[in-house]
Amino acid sequence: MDYQFKAGGIPLLVSMPHVGTDIPDDVLATMTPAAVDKQDTDWHLVRLYEFLGEMGASVLSARWSRYVIDLNRPPENTNLYPGQDTTGLCPVDTFHREPLYLDGRAPDQAEVRRRLAAYWKPYHDQLRAELDRLLALHGRVVLWDAHSIASHVPRFFEGKLPDLNFGTADGKSCDAGLSDAVVARAEGGGYTIAVNGRFKGGYITRCYGQPAAGVHAIQLEMCQSTYMDEEAPYGYRADLAARVRQPLRDMVQAAADWVRA
Numbered sequence: 001m002d003y004q005f006k007a008g009g010i011p012l013l014v015s016m017p018h019v020g021t022d023i024p025d026d027v028l029a030t031m032t033p034a035a036v037d038k039q040d041t042d043w044h045l046v047r048l049y050e051f052l053g054e055m056g057a058s059v060l061s062a063r064w065s066r067y068v069i070d071l072n073r074p075p076e077n078t079n080l081y082p083g084q085d086t087t088g089l090c091p092v093d094t095f096h097r098e099p100l101y102l103d104g105r106a107p108d109q110a111e112v113r114r115r116l117a118a119y120w121k122p123y124h125d126q127l128r129a130e131l132d133r134l135l136a137l138h139g140r141v142v143l144w145d146a147h148s149i150a151s152h153v154p155r156f157f158e159g160k161l162p163d164l165n166f167g168t169a170d171g172k173s174c175d176a177g178l179s180d181a182v183v184a185r186a187e188g189g190g191y192t193i194a195v196n197g198r199f200k201g202g203y204i205t206r207c208y209g210q211p212a213a214g215v216h217a218i219q220l221e222m223c224q225s226t227y228m229d230e231e232a233p234y235g236y237r238a239d240l241a242a243r244v245r246q247p248l249r250d251m252v253q254a255a256a257d258w259v260r261a
Contacts, residue, residue, distance in 0.1 A: 001063065002122040004046075005130070008058040011138035012256045013130050014049065015204055016146045017071035017123065018042035020062035027068055030105035034098040035067050037232060040087075042148045044228055044236045049146060051249045055256060057144075058130050062123060067091055067100055069115040071123050072145070072202035077112075080202055085155055090115060095153050131208060131215055140214035142178065142259045144252060145204045150230045151223040157198045163191035163226050167201030167219040173209025174216035178258050182218060185254040189247040191226065216259065220251070 019042050023035065045061075052059050062071055069090055073080070077089040090107045093099050101107075107115070134141040151160050164186050168179050179195065186193055201209070201219040209217030224230050227241040 002119055003063050003126060004059075004061045005126055006053070006059050007130065007133070008052075008056045010056045010256055011134050011141040011259045012055070012057040012144065012252070013127070013134060013141060014052055014057055014059050014144045014146055014252070015127060016042065016045050016049075016059070016061040017204060018062065018066045018147055019045050020064045020066065020068075022063050023065050023068055030101055030107075031067070032099055032102060034094055035065075035100045038065055038067065039232070039234075040066060040095050040149075041234075042146075043224065043234045044241075045146055045148055047236060048227055048241055048245065048248065049252075051245070052252070055249075055252065057252070057256070058134065060123070060127055060130065064119050069112075069119045071120060072147075072204050074203045074207075075116055075120065080206070081200075089120075095150070095155055097155060127204070127208065135214050138259075140216065140259055142174075142255045143204070143208050143215055143217040144255060145201065145217065145219040147199075147202075147219060147221040148224045148227075149221055151225040152230075161198065161221075161223055162194040163223045164193045165197060165199045165221040165223075166193070166195045167199045167205055167221065168196060168217070169201045169206045169209060170196050173201055173205050173211070174218050175211050178216050178255060179218060181254045181258045182251050185250040186247060189244075191244070191247065218255065222248075 073089040090112050092106050168174050199221045205217045205219045226244045229235045
């Protein structure tokens with residue numbers, strides 16, 4: 001299976017496109033040791049969001065590493081942040097500009113098309129199918145796109161990233177009532193917050209977030225310093241996670257309450 005999926009009963013689908021760590025053997029044979037480290041993975045999010053099962057939410061999470069193909073990039077590989085540096089559909093370097101491929105082994109266009117069909121399309125087919133199922137049952141649905149990132153990545157932003165970064169494509173991907181409800185639950189928890197700052201939502205948020213059609217999408221990019229060690233071997237910090245998990249659950253619950261109101 002190219003992803004992990006569990007259908008829920010409430011009108012909430014949580015997508016985790018960057019938690020995958022598997023790399024097919026034929027792809028791995030073309031890659032550098034930096035790829036094996038998988039430092040840009042959204043580590044431990046499935047564990048951090050383990051409360052989703054009790055809530056009755058649908059959950060879709062990736063199997064394949066973002067180094068194989070980035071499920072949160074457009075299939076045309078257009079830049080989501082024009083004029084700013086970003087990694088592409090089939091990244092050729094890490095967030096710290098370390099090459100991912102041996103000399104002359106980076107994927108050509110034919111290989112990119114193969115990966116789109118083999119790894120990207122199955123995830124998005126399942127995502128679309130579940131949104132359609134939930135829409136048919138409930139009339140509207142929230143798509144929560146869950147991410148995490150190291151708190152310091154000079155390639156993309158100066159200084160430390162805020163702890164909780166919400167993206168709604170500048171208000172286009174969801175009703176303002178949803179984002180207001182979620183952010184209100186985040187406030188007061190001792191974490192720094194940004195809304196449509198450096199991260200406004202990736203392809204999944206922007207493509208599927210269609211409020212007029214009943215799909216309201218919001219992305220949360222969390223600093224990994226809130227729940228884990230940011231250096232290899234990227235260990236889960238139960239002490240930190242215990243502090244952030246309840247505010248996180250409250251935020252997701254706010255989304256679920258809003259969509260069912």
